[in-house]
Amino acid sequence: MNFKEKLNKGKFVVTVEITPPRGPDPLKLIEKIKELRNLVDAVNFTDNPSAKLRMCSMAACKLSLDLGLEPVLQITCRDRNRIAIQSDLLGAHALGIRNLLLMTGDHPIVGDHKEAKAVYDIDSSILIKVVKGLNEGIDINGNKLNGKTEFFFGAVVNPSAIPLMPQLKRFEQKLKMGAEFFQTQMIFDIEKFESFIDYTKMFDSIKIIAGIVIIKSRKMLNYLANKVSGVIVPDWLVDKIKRFSKDEDIEKFGFEFAVELIQKIRQKALCSGIHIMATRNIEDIKNLLSLIKN
Amino acid sequence: MIVSKRKPLKELENLIRNYESFFLVGCAECATLCGSGDDEALLSIKEWITKSGKTVTGWFTPKVGCQILGTKRQINQYKESLNQAQCILVLSCGAGAQTITELFEDKPVIPVNDTLFIGNMRRFREFEERCRACGECLLGITNICVITLCPKSMLNGPCGGYKNGKCEVNPELRCVWIVAYEILEKRKLLEKFYENLHGPKDWSKSNSPRALRIEGKD
Structure with missing residues (x-):
């Protein structure tokens, strides 16, 4: 079964977010892919996350595909206009890439090329519509293509956004445009996530994959809270982490916290799977997955 | 000015x-x-x-x-x-x-x-950008220019980058889409706004160089 079939048949999926390397050398990436191969259902390759230069997601997806791990191509509107995005999508399809995660993308000003021209010719909602069109064999202007793509395309949502309503309206809009699954921003508050899930029940057979992060250190949590766009870390969690004196205690707590979240999600059958984010170390993913098996 | x-x-x-x-x-x-x-x-x-x-x-x-x-x-x-x-x-x-x-x-x-930039003066020598001369004014929709005031020129609502209502690009400023959202809500235009997708924007209307010669009346 592929990722799409697993989601549609109701299997609880595990995806992981991997950032392609900062440079031309793919060896470590290949090692990571090999290790993840039998651990997860699909791997998302990010598109220059936080607007910091990385190898392109499409190349990482192709490497992964060749190694037998199903990729999710993340594509943002930050660096490419509508011509380039459609062209990349057609190329990705020719390479065998089928899963997409479509988003607007962090602004260059938060990244390591602050002087770059921000493109944003279209936004994520329009991009979703564009992909739906490609699947019907037409481009953004309605011109016929020489075939239809078969993309399985998802979008992102942040159930912890403050204020929440404008974010939910975007979510509904993305759903209306045809998004087939959603991967959420990192979840720290199970209550907030539950109330989001309650709200989504008004829509039919919606596929939501919850963003999970393993907190490894105080520094990492502070980075997520202050430097990563859209991530909302609740104050009580920051306070809790402050109380630990040793790094290994934070790491232990980080694993327990992630495990507890996942167990609650599974027990209550809240959503279709989990998406492990912001983790560099494959060992951590292995540990987390072995902990939730028990 | x-x-x-x-x-x-x-x-x-x-x-x-x-x-x-x-x-x-x-x-x-x-x-x-x-x-x-x-x-x-x-x-x-x-x-x-x-x-x-x-x-x-x-x-x-x-x-x-x-x-x-x-x-x-x-x-x-x-x-x-x-x-x-x-x-x-x-x-x-x-x-x-x-x-x-x-x-x-x-x-x-x-x-x-x-x-x-093209902007307005709030107080003496305090200026704010308000218009990007995009050639196709969309102010009728939200009454504040999201093309100019949103760093991503989002047409369909806020991106996922805002935190506590503040913009990802300039955390000193409120996300203009949160402001626009409140305007639409106050005017009871929210549902209507979300009935259709806006855009993609016709950027050819701002292809440079532009010129205008007005001859006679419409």
């Missing part, structure tokens, strides 16, 4: 390095409101130049620096001091500077200011 600001003196120093005598041109419109092309600005540049041992042969402030023919008529009376100058320094926006370049093809023209 067109908001402009004097270049850093270091950059100007480099630009005028090879010249000894200058004629200064200001502008009585936007650049005067911005304090980048008024009498005070002209005098301060004059002082800075003379301090470095160079000469200012004269100065002049056109009524509307971006009016080519009007400025041509007005500047004629300064012919003599213009002839004495090796170089003309213009204290206006880029449009005003190019009026002068067009009128004096044989003399180097150097802009003293950087042109920043």
